[in-house]
Amino acid sequence: MSFFKEECPITITSTAIEHIRTILQEKSINTNLYGLRVGVKGGGCGGASPLLGFDTVKENDHCYMLKDFSVIVEKKHLMYVLGLEIDYEDNGEIKGFVFNNPNEKVVV
Numbered sequence: 099m100s101f102f103k104e105e106c107p108i109t110i111t112s113t114a115i116e117h118i119r120t121i122l123q124e125k126s127i128n129t130n131l132y133g134l135r136v137g138v139k140g141g142g143c144g145g146a147s148p149l150l151g152f153d154t155v156k157e158n159d160h161c162y163m164l165k166d167f168s169v170i171v172e173k174k175h176l177m178y179v180l181g182l183e184i185d186y187e188d189n190g191e192i193k194g195f196v197f198n199n200p201n202e203k204v205v206v
Contacts, residue, residue: 133168
């Protein structure tokens with residue numbers, strides 16, 4: 099991953115970053131080959147759902163360096179994730195990554 103954009107359109111909280119680092123370490127994911135892919139899937143009646151996982155860079159991706167790992171966003175998903183904040187909650191009712199945007203709150 100040699101090409102990085104300057105400013106990441108996504109904010110990831112320190113709690114989420116810690117959890118991402120834990121996953122990277124536990125799964126022995128090579129951050130030189132894989133980045134954190136953020137995007138959306140679906141649509142239709144249920145609307146778009148957030149997508150989060152580790153992946154390699156594809157041709158139409160934008161890459162951003164965030165702390166010690168990269169964030170990958172497919173170009174066509176940029177408008178859906180612009181301003182998105184990713185957090186991690188573990189409080190009995192909610193356990194997982196939480197996607198906060200101006201219009202809704204989603205847990206995966």
